Amino acid sequence: xxxxxxxxxxxxxxxxxxxxxxxxxxxxxxxxxxxxxxxxxxxxxxxxxxxxxxxxxxxxxxxxxxxxxxxxxxxxxxxxxxxxxxxxxxxxxxx
Numbered sequence: 865x866x867x868x869x870x871x872x873x874x875x876x877x878x879x880x881x882x883x884x885x886x887x888x889x890x891x892x893x894x895x896x897x898x899x900x901x902x903x904x905x906x907x908x909x910x911x912x913x914x915x916x917x918x919x920x921x922x923x924x925x926x927x928x929x930x931x932x933x934x935x936x937x938x939x940x941x942x943x944x945x946x947x948x949x950x951x952x953x954x955x956x957x958x959x
Contacts, residue, residue, distance in 0.1 A: 865893075866893050866896045866897050866900075868897075868900070868902065869897050869900075869902035869904060869905050869906060870897075870905070870906055870907060870908075871890075871893045871894075871897070871905060871906070871907040874886070874889055874890070874893065874907075876889070886919060887923065890923050893905075894951065894953055897953060898953040898954065902953065903952065903953055903954075904950060904951070904952055904953065905950070905951050905953055906928075906948055906949065906950045906951075907920065907925070907948075907949050908931065908933050908946035908947070908948060908949075909946060909947045909949055910946055910947075911930065911945055911946060911947055917947060917949070920949045921949075923951075924951055925949040925950065925951045926949065926950055926951065927947050927948075927949055928947075928948045928949065928950045929947070929948060930945055930946070930947060930948070931945070931946055931947070931948035932944065932945050932946075933946055
C-alpha cells in the first residue's frame, strides 16, 4: 500500500518468500508512487530487521539513516525509531 510518496505497508508471508512476489509488490508500489508524480519514494523499516533492509537495498533503495515515525495507537501517538530508506524514481518512463 502506498500513501503519497511513501511505501506505507508491504508484507509477504513466509511461504511466499523467495518466489518473486516481494519484488513484484515493490515494483508495483514504485510505479504507483512514480505515476502519482513523486520523484522520490521512501519507506520505513524496523531498526534491526536485517532481512527486510537487505531486500530494500537489493531493490535499489538507500538507507538514509534513522528516523522517528509516529504510530497511531488507542493511547495516542507512539514514537518509533526506524531506518528510512529512499529511492529516486523516474517519472518520465512510467508505463
